[in-house]
Every structure is written in C-alpha cells, then in structure tokens.
Amino acid sequence: MPPSKKEQSNGLYGMQKQVLSLYRGFLRAARAKSAEDRQQIESLVSSELSRNAKEYLLRRAKKQVDQLRSPDVVGLSALNVSLSQTKHPTN
Template identity: 40%
Template sequence: MRLSGLQKEVLSLYRQCLRECRKKPDTARQHFKSFARNEFDKNMGIEKRDFAAVEFLLRKGRRQLEMYSSPGVKNIH
C-alpha cells in the first residue's frame, strides 16, 4: 500500500516522538511514550482526506515535540 505525503509526515512525526522518548530519563520514558501514543490514538478517527485537520494536527504535534524535546523537561503527566 502506498502512503500519501501527509501519511508519511504523520509516521515521521511519530518516529521522531519515539526517538525523543529515548533521550529522557529511564523513570519518565514510559510516560513520554504513553503520552505520544495517546495523542496519536486520540486523532485516529480523523478522515485522512480532511487535509486541513491533518495539517493542523501535524503543526500542533511538531510544536509539542519541540517543547517536550527540551533537555529541561524531565517528565510529563
């Protein structure tokens, strides 16, 4: 199955989130993974042809990733 450009971007963002989780302290790593998984699961029902919504969520996800990637952020709840 071929993926669209937006689908590839979503998968790329998810992989980036998981990579960033590995940089966090062991005690908080699972919290970051769970948070990322929950955020993606929450939006699974969005129609893939709703480009505006998908692009909005990609921008939001990238901003969150940038914020949580900061070395000062040690845990998430």
C-alpha cells in the first residue's frame, strides 16, 4: 500500500514510523523511572538509534555500490540522505 499524502509530506512511512514509534515508547517508559535512570535510558536509546541509523546507511550505500558495479546497471536514480536522518528524533 502506498504511503498517504500526510506520510509523504512528513517523509515518514514504513520502517521510519516504526522506529519513531519505538523511540517514543522508550521515552514514555523512561518517564516512569527515577530521574537518574531516565537520563541514562534516554542517553542509551539516543546513542543506539544514532549508531544503528549510521550502520543502516552504510549497508545501504555498500549495496548500491555493488549494484552499480554490475554491468547491467547504468546509474542510480537517487541517493537522498539527510544529515538529520542520522540524528535521533526529538519528541
């Protein structure tokens, strides 16, 4: 099913929505903890999300390089990666 117009305008659909939902879930769950624990949880979740985003982008780029090396491929349509995609979302 194609993304809705609202999802397209926000640029969020599929896996992005799931990741954002999980991130918000972690933040909500952290609110029930002590201030010290909450800060540690938020920091850990943020750094893990950032690290995983960078690893995903690296795997994606390597796959595109491999595809481009194929004699049947003549070019890439686009590689749209914003620096904001590698940072953690804000609540």
